[in-house]
Amino acid sequence: MDLLRFATAGSVDDGKSTLIGRLLLDSKAIFEDQLEAVEATSQSRGYDYTDLALLTDGLRSEREQGITIDVAYRYFATPSRKFIIADTPGHVQYTRNMVTGASTADLGLVLVDARQGLTEQSRRHAVILSLLRVPHLVLAVNKMDLVDYDQKVYDSIHEEFTAFATKLNIPDLEVIPISALKGDNVVTRSEQMDWYSGPTLMHHLENVHVASDRDLVDVRFPVQYVIRPKSDAYHDYRGYAGRVAGGVLKPGDEVMALPSGLTSRIAGIDLFDKEVSEAFPPMSVTVRLEDDIDVSRGDMLCRPQNAPKPSQDIDAMICWMTNTPLSPRQKLAIKHTTRTGRALVKDIQYRLDVNTLHRDQDTKQLGLNEIGRVQLRTTVPLLCDPYVKNRTTGSFILIDEATGVTVGAGMINSNS
């Protein structure tokens, strides 16, 4: 059994919460007491049917407002996979939540209401998922029951979306007609839509191939923590602990430490009290080297012939997440892999309109929930790759030094 993380996007009216409620219910991740509570609430509000959306509306303030205001994580499992859903709200002002939810997702699920067709919002969701390099996208055409399960409705939405998606980077797209409320094509195949021969949503989630999404070629090992037991039994033990961000590490491999450029060979790779013959993403391991070279937190192990170029000049797409706008000359703290430093905003090249993909070069600021292309100068060189190559070594967060709050998320275009 393996793990699939997916992010959902859609507005209150697209039936997203109902769909998640359906997935949880049909995979038995919902328990009797939770269902009873929801049935009771639905009845007391005079609904004709059980409102599955109530299952996922978490915080009381949200329940009162009837909207989801933050990323919520849900869990369910089938015999073949465990699923983690990052459930994000769809409103325009909540781009930051979608970016957050998409950052860890293997798959993005966008919902549209079959009666409405593609909206500005569904396009925006697809743009954000593609910016965050979520490798698999599912467009669920929901509420098919309300358009008499009409194939023409599905076809026209499919066509329109495919045309739009050519402008984006979406390696894998699946368009599925469903009714979250009635259960059509969610877990069980719909009897109403025999014209549709593709997979049900659950079948697709269970079988989508994610193994090749990770970079198994370019070795990237950000050192997190140096393990030195200082005990009699392990007097000379010195291990570099971290999580593999790319490539496959093996004992005997020649490695180079950055930024020093010193080289050595891997003496052994430890996973607790066992030695492993290989380490690959996303394993957390401890690497021992043959030579006693100076390596500490924030450094990176890679291969001598395949190393990122340390750089202090960073060109990145940034999603801004706080009320005070981002402006040139602003100074912020930056965290990239296990490195922390400071960054100066040198230039804001353009602001990207996530609805139209238009590049607005006149604005020199990024407001809350806006995304733009920004040039940064950092105090420490970043050991980074373009985000398209590696989502771990290509991403960073920006932190306001006064408040300590995370205010920006960055995806590196290139380093010069």
Add this chain to the structure above:
Amino acid sequence: MTITTHADYRLSQLDELEAESIHIFREVAAEFEKPVLMFSGGKDSIVMMRLAEKAFYPAKIPFPVLQVDTGYDFPEVLATRDNWVNRLGVRLIVASVEQAIKDGVVVDDGKTSRNRLQIGTLLNALETEGFTAAFGGGRRDEEKARAKERVYSHRDEFGQWDPKNQRPELWSLYNGRIHEGEHMRIFPLSNWTELDIWHYIGREEIEIPSIYFSHQRRVFQRDGMLLSESEFNPLRPGETVEERTVRFRTVGDLTLTGCVESEAATIPEIIDEIAIARVTERGATRGDDRFSEAAMEDRKKEGYF
């Protein structure tokens, strides 16, 4: 020495969850001045101990372990706690609710549950010792209010959680910046479910308190729950004690933690039982969560685990 290989470069869900949690433990140890692991003796905090052990092996866990003693803890749980602490050679700090009542840190008005009095006791212990990060065993699948909890959950100088003022958490880049007097709650098990925890305990063959397994116990009914007979649990009129075959699904204050009738005596049997269980673990056996639908949200705001 064992060599393990992975032919297809895929991790099982348990290996991936373990790798993520180990990453979190190391990140906190590297970035925070004074972390502490909150240990309840329950299965989740035991899994946390195991992950911390793995994260720093062959070195010892580089932070102490803090337990809040309600005074109403199950003796089996305290025994397991001591075995773990001794085996790993970590420092154990016990913050006693009893002592906190005596010192006037919290007020026992006879109506407030021990679980609730733990909040003040815990916050006081964190403040006195100056801990800047406290690992907790909370999981997002436990309760609706926890579904939005961050891995790094910021607490203000009053130890409070503000659901509207949590930091966005992207990729695996955790932001551990805090101001003087504030601290961070860290939840390394955020993405684990109850079943994951049990599968992991089974795979790792680690010791958990015996009360999780089916046993004979003298119990009585109260508010639809089966509570253990105990000197701390005086019977009310109409309540009668009888012997049943039971086990506990969660571990807490024994005056409030109910057991369920069960024949599950091994981990595979417990997993089978949970796989078909139709009631969430908290809903079934935790009196303190049943007082209101938003009970957990309220306690979290005050600084509960």
